[in-house]
Amino acid sequence: MSVSLGDLTPNNIKQLKVLNSVIFPEKKFEESYYKDCLEKLEWSQLGFFNDVNVGGISYIEEEIPENKDQLRVNIKTLGVLPAYRRLGVASELLKYVFDNCKENEKIKEIYVQIQQSNESAINLFKKNNFEVKEKDQDAIILIKNL
Numbered sequence: 001m002s003v004s005l006g007d008l009t010p011n012n013i014k015q016l017k018v019l020n021s022v023i024f025p026e027k028k029f030e031e032s033y034y035k036d037c038l039e040k041l042e043w044s045q046l047g048f049f050n051d052v053n054v055g056g057i058s059y060i061e062e063e064i065p066e067n068k069d070q071l072r073v074n075i076k077t078l079g080v081l082p083a084y085r086r087l088g089v090a091s092e093l094l095k096y097v098f099d100n101c102k103e104n105e106k107i108k109e110i111y112v113q114i115q116q117s118n119e120s121a122i123n124l125f126k127k128n129n130f131e132v133k134e135k136d137q138d139a140i141i142l143i144k145n146l
Helices: 012-021 031-039 090-102 119-127
Strands: 001-007 043-050 054-063 067-080 107-115 133-135 139-145
Touching: 001 090, 012 031, 012 043, 012 054, 012 067, 043 090, 054 090, 054 107, 067 090, 090 107, 090 119, 090 139, 107 119, 119 139
Parallel strands: 067 107
Antiparallel strands: 001 043, 043 054, 054 067, 107 139, 133 139
């Protein structure tokens, strides 16, 4: 059994659309989201388990408001089909982001916003050294300083 990653391409963008509709049924993704994913290929990656596409990650780089010379990464989506969770796919997708961030010394932090009710996602990020930055009754923001 093996976990691997693959680039998002015009040929497999429909796979990401299907994955997102299954993993995030409550969220509607606009076509502009997928267009951005294709234009900034390094910001998206697909996760495979035994060559089956079972997950994906997308993120964006943005300026840190308090310091315009530095960047942060906002993880927009990280999802794996329920039957393939706890097999290392999400961890490999996160590692991909961490490795990309190491290549740009301007990136100082990574953050993600998660529903408070999504305990498995919160635990995954905490396991990867993210800390709680903010909470409200619906969402939690976790941050990892680099």
